[in-house]
């Protein structure tokens with residue numbers, strides 16, 4: 101399987117869970133990609149290392165001349181994920197139907213808007 105992980109609002113909400121999950125996926129031979137709309141690769145790598153989150157690739161934007169959700173949808177599509185963990189509903193809604201998405205809830209059920 102190919103797994104896509106968002107950081108802010110996803111890994112940051114349950115870093116111990118994602119440290120465990122990423123290790124299990126990696127050990128089992130699955131591909132783990134972290135996709136984040138952050139500026140600083142070095143700081144992000146350090147933070148992920150502190151969490152213990154493992155990955156094959158870390159994808160950040162090369163510039164910030166775009167809309168966040170559109171960029172993330174394209175970035176996730178490039179890794180051809182089977183499963184994505186992402187907290188932005190607009191991103192999840194833009195992914196192909198074949199992608200199974202998990203959205204950590206920052207709202208109570210019923211307050212999320214699904215299209």
Ligand SMILES: [Mg+2]
Nearest residue numbers: 106108109187
């Ligand atoms: Mg996020």
